[in-house]
């Protein structure tokens with residue numbers, strides 16, 4: 246009897262360790278609750294981008310998780326203008342949702358997962374079909390910073406050609422991690438990458454910054470097209486120094502337009 250006590254103890258200990266390991270494994274697959282402000286800001290970003298005409302029924306915005314950088318937050322598949330806190334899901338960097346509970350996921354979530362995987366400094370991503378940028382993805386006219394508000398374009402705006410990564414017969418969507426990784430590579434160190442015949446991806450260090458950039462990318466495209474129509478010669482774009490300096494200045498005042506856009510997006514209609 247005495248001999249069986251240590252044996253029993255070892256047995257119980259082994260059982261306890263196994264249970265603990267199982268619980269830890271389950272916890273690692275469970276949701277890591279983000280700060281409520283992050284959810285609120287992501288909901289606001291969805292509503293603002295819709296209100297400002299950057300997204301319509303399509304397009305999406307995500308943010309990297311505030312406590313776990315291997316995760317990000319993105320709405321279930323729906324129109325951004327209708328997103329509420331309950332629609333926000335948590336994803337890993339392979340694009341798998343935690344606790345999807347039968348909800349449909351955006352087909353193009355791999356744009357987000359692969360950009361977060363490839364670029365640890367990026368904290369927020371917008372994908373849209375922002376209409377005015379489309380011509381710049383299908384012609385040889387590069388999108389360039391025409392004024393100080395869009396100075397972040399000074400880092401260059403590459404164009405992603407899906408035929409190079411997915412062949413000549415895709416449906417143009419970024420449907421898998423391979424295509425998502427190709428978009429992330431083409432983005433490089435830029436703030437914006439255009440997608441030929443499709444839309445664009447805008448990245449930033451915060452939700453406020455990525456929303457600012459997505460809105461001013463659309464405005465820049467409109468203004469640049471207008472300048473190209475008006476001008477008889479060269480258009481004077483910001484040079485590299487002007488672009489870098491204006492970006493540093495703008496980064497100090499991102500909160501001002503954010504508050505305005507937020508109020509406009511949530512105003513009663």
Ligand SMILES: [Zn+2]
Nearest residue numbers: 353373443444
């Ligand atoms: Zn798309």
